Amino acid sequence: MSNITLRDISKALNISVSTVSRALTDSHEIGEETKKLVLAYAKAHNYIPNRMARSLxxxxxxxxxxxxxxxxxxxxxxxxxxxxxxxxxxxxxxxxxxxxxxxxxxxxxxxxxxxxxxxxxxxxxxxxxxxxxxxxxxxxxxxxxxxxxxxxxx
Structure with missing residues (x-):
């Protein structure tokens, strides 16, 4: 089972990896429309956060x-x-x-x-x-x- 990454979402939506990351963590720095877009894409593609990358x-x-x-x-x-x-x-x-x-x-x-x-x-x-x-x-x-x-x- 292949898991999509923040970079995959970034490329698909043509936004930066840091914007994707911030949207997924509900940062106040990201607009609601962008958050909705990122979350919908992540959900549709079964995105699972990488615990190891996060812990680093x-x-x-x-x-x-x-x-x-x-x-x-x-x-x-x-x-x-x-x-x-x-x-x-x-x-x-x-x-x-x-x-x-x-x-x-x-x-x-x-x-x-x-x-x-x-x-x-x-x-x-x-x-x-x-x-x-x-x-x-x-x-x-x-x-x-x-x-x-x-x-x-x-």
Whole structure:
């Protein structure tokens, strides 16, 4: 499935890429007629914004990483539903990873989420986790988001 780009819309409508971008984000700098034209074309051609390109431009991925022990716990499922709804309400998506109660797997999850540029991480530490240096290290490296450490009753 091929996705059209801002450049494709720009060429088709003979307007600049920045005008297309601003129209799609409902900028006050763009007239209502141009916005309607761009939105109608985008809708007719099934335009889907490129999250990666957007994140490079604004410096945020609008993604939150959630590391849990396992999804098979009903409390965890309810917690994830709440996190997901709160994130959706604020325009974020969640990326869920499982540590499977392994400290090494937990560190791997954290490293992968960080490498993918998530804006924040929530974590329920594994049974094996007694050393939180992998989380402290990220903060020391300038990771600006927060860590919410949730300890589940086991």
């Amino acid at each position: 431009k604004v410096g945020k991925t609008k993604s939150i990483g959630v590391v849990i022990c396992s999804i098979d716990n009903s409390f965890v499922a309810q917690m994830l539903d709440g996190i997901d709804q709160a994130c959706k309400d604020h325009g974020y998506q969640i990326i869920i990873m499982q540590s499977k109660e392994s400290y090494e797997q937990e560190k791997a999850c954290i490293n992968l989420l960080y490498a993918n540029g998530v804006d924040g991480i929530m974590i329920s530490p594994s049974y094996q986790t007694s050393d939180f240096s992998h989380l402290k290290e990220l903060q020391e490296q300038g990771f600006q988001s927060y860590f919410l450490i949730v300890s589940l009753a086991r």
